[in-house]
Amino acid sequence: MPHVEVEDGVEVFVRDMGEGDPIVFLHGWPLNHRMFEYQYEPLLEAGFRCIGIDHRGFGDSDKPYDDYGYDRFADDVKAVLDELDVDDATLVGFSMGGGIATRYMAKHDGAHVGKLALLSAASPCLTKKPDFPEGVPHDEVDPLVEGARSDRPAMTAEFGEMLFHTEQSEEMMDWVWSLGMEASGRATAAAAETFRDADLRPDMEAIDAPTLVCHGIHDEITPIEVTGEVLADGIENAEIVRFENSGHGLTADETERLNEELADFAG
Template identity: 80%
Template sequence: MTHVQAEDGTEIFVRDMGEGDPIVFLHGWPLSHRMFEYQYHYLLDEGFRCIGIDHRGYGESDKPYGDYSYDRFADDLKAVLDELDVDGVTLAGFSMGGGIATHYMNRHDEAHVDKLALLAAASPCLTKKSDFPEGLDEEELNPLIEGARTDRAAMNAEFGQMLFHTEQSDEMMEWLWSLGMDASGLATAASAETFRDADLRPDMDGITVPTKIYHGVHDEITPFEITAEVLEDGIENAELVRFENSGHGLVADETEKLNEELAEFAG
């Protein structure tokens, strides 16, 4: 475990485990790298190196006031990969982490990355634009931002109930809630504004590496039709893998399938 200093001095927490082909994990909103616990168990046993990063504002990283844009998150990731001096990476981004991964690939010319895995990605565009009428209304995401500002504990609990298609234990839900409460309230609100407003469609043209898109067909947060299918059409070397029994939280809805898919793709 270590911290890497971003260009503005923010300390980014990195958990680096194992040896072998590297997989770098980018967590979703409003969690931390620990959300991938049940991927780490499997992939470490399969001989992979697993690198989990806490985005600024989350987990064990610094939680500054200020910029929580996709530019900033992508630049933080570049600082980490440069410092670790790691190449041949499979970059695995979940939800907001998928948006960060999409933007990183174009902004930093795919540096260090040989393969891209997008897991229930909040990418490329969630809300309606003049040329994207199929997107969500902003009003559907605004309660997350308002909740982060007024009653973050309740908002995190309500958001957790939206994550899964299969039943999860009360203890699992409490654990995920605790990960969300470890985040900065300022970061939680600001980065929700980022993924609400972002349009990453231009970034798709900059992605040339083999890409797998893993997405639950019952996803209520990043709906399959406006994210997964758009990514498949927009990324040159992309293949879409449907998770028929998953909502947004495919890491827990279909853990075994996801783990096996990641191992096969990254190997």
């Protein structure tokens, strides 16, 4: 079942591997499910079922022109989990995928999900609001939107340079860039507007599932004090794990430790 047709006829790509307790992965912007390559193998070997979803507009999913808000992304996840008929899954959301996971848990009452893991999440509120002055200034996020519209290859490369705290190989950086270039330009710009403008603080009150918040202390994209610590304080049953040697891309900065945390949490 490589694709699931969702409510508006869009086909969403799904990669379903292994057997055992299910872990559902929601990727970050502007990448796709393959960003979790180095999580899948060890978790599969540990006996988990791993389900990766490409959000509409990204990876191998359909790329409609419009509708890249968190409500639509969350509805797509619901359609996939309904179709797969999974139960008691661990939902893992990275960066923008963390925002999608937050909205999903609130809008769909945590359907099919027993535990929630938020990794470097762009949630609940990334940018400054009148009652959230600690947020990131809008003008730090606007270049991502503008770059997606004017020179997406350059913007994607520059964004990749911001991801990691530890040194990555040139080949790794090229691979990350190639994942971003599989997205549509329209989805890249529109989804950046979504995570720039969203305020999911009310959604946190609706989440009662055990929640693991993993965040790098050197994160320059979603700073831990703006997002990770707010999530840990705002979700009733949440625990935060600080990754001392990670930036935003803790999937590669501290791969082994992240995999251990996920396996322990999901088990």
